[in-house]
Amino acid sequence: ATSEMAEDNPNPPPLSIIQGEVWLWECIAAHLPPKTLARLEGTCRHLRAAASDDALWKASLEHVVDTGGALPLHNMTHRAAARHVHAALEGGLQCPLVYCAEGVSSIDRQPEGPENVIPWSQCVSETFDLTPEMAMQMQSWGREVCHCCTGRPCYWSSAASADGDSDEWLLLRLRARVCVLQSLVLHPYRAWWQPRDEQSKYPVYAPKSMECEFGYFPGSVQNPLGRRAATPSPNEHSEGGEGEKEDLLHFKTSRVSVAHSAQGTSITLDKPLLVLGGHVRVRMYGKQQRQTLVYQMANEFYTCVQHIAVTGAAVRGLVCDTAGGE
Structure with a gap:
């Protein structure tokens, strides 16, 4: 049949x-x-x-990948975008994505600039697992616990503030305008070379909480780095007048608490996130630590960051309108 x-x-x-x-x-x-x-x-x-x-x-x-909502492609189909993203994923998601620092809310001293947060410093490798007792023993031997005390800072420091609720931010440029993000970690700076605080702990200049914004933020770019800048509002955009480019926010993480520890606070995603624009603005809310050097401006708060790592993969060949149409 x-x-x-x-x-x-x-x-x-x-x-x-x-x-x-x-x-x-x-x-x-x-x-x-x-x-x-x-x-x-x-x-x-x-x-x-x-x-x-x-x-x-x-x-x-x-x-x-999580596209973070709408995916405004620039003269490109989703088919072509999928091909470029797949090629990036094939190479793995463990690549460091931070290229350079392009803006900062404040700096205490010029050598303590935001460019210090990009590489892992020698201080970290030598002090990451130190206990206070080990540090005191090294100091009793006349050895440097951290090279920062010799004028070679390996961290970024905000300006002093009498307000423990004051905020800071760092603007970092990523290695590509389009990236696939896997994780982000922030390590506050622990000053082994400073006196211990009232709890007999070496000071850790951590913020109280943090969140990250991904997009294109030309309004926060500074040249030179460290000029006094007003903190941009989370909902604020530049006017985008003639010759200017408008700040464009693609994705914002949830705010997470930061432990008062040098071990770091990480944001790890369950699903890789496609982020557009080439910038990440790390917002740090509040300050947990007062200055312990009594001969300086005592009782003032600081935020100091040892290292910020963004890991994932750069997506080559994919251009989106949130990147200014370039």
């Missing part, structure tokens, strides 16, 4: 699922990574026709 039907109809209709509605294919593509969708596309002409709908590639892209 089957052979008779084949003879009567030499071109049987394709399976109904292949001719399904676009919404059905979007549901399927939402469970397929771009590489698998590309392989499926090559199996027959019906699937190739179905995969010509860009909505399928958008759903497939959102299967492998």
Whole structure:
């Protein structure tokens, strides 16, 4: 009977699922990574026709990364975007993404600038696991616990503030205008070379909490670094007048508490995040530590950061409108 039907109809209709509605294919593509969708596309002409709908590639892209909401592509289809993102993911998500510092709310002294937070310093490798007892023993031997006491700071320090609720921010440029983010960690600075505080602990100049904004923030870029700058409001954008570029926010993390410890506070994502614009602005709210050097301006608060690490992968070849259309 089957052979008779084949003879009567030499071109049987394709399976109904292949001719399904676009919404059905979007549901399927939402469970397929771009590489698998590309392989499926090559199996027959019906699937190739179905995969010509860009909505399928958008759903497939959102299967492998969180796009942070709308994805404003600049003269590019989601299919092409998925190809570039897949190539970046193939290389792994452990690459350091911070390229340089481009803005800061305040600086205490010029050598204590924000560029110090990008590399791991020698001080960290030598003091990260030190206990107060070990540090005191080294000092009794006349050894430097931290090279910062000799005038070679390995940290960024804010200006002094009498207000423990005052805020700070750092603007860091990423290695590409489009990146896939896996994690971010902030390590406050512990001053082994300063007197211990009222709790007999070496001071750790940590903020009370932090959040990170990803986007394009030309209004926060400073040249030279460290000029006195007003803290931009979380909802504030530049006016974007003639010759100026408007600040564009793509994604903002939730605010997290920062432990009063040099061990660091990390933001690790369950799903890789596609961030646009090439900037991350780290907002630090409040200050936990007073200055312990009595011969200086005692009882004033500072925020000091030893290191900020953003890990993930740079996405090459992908340009989005949130990056200023460049």
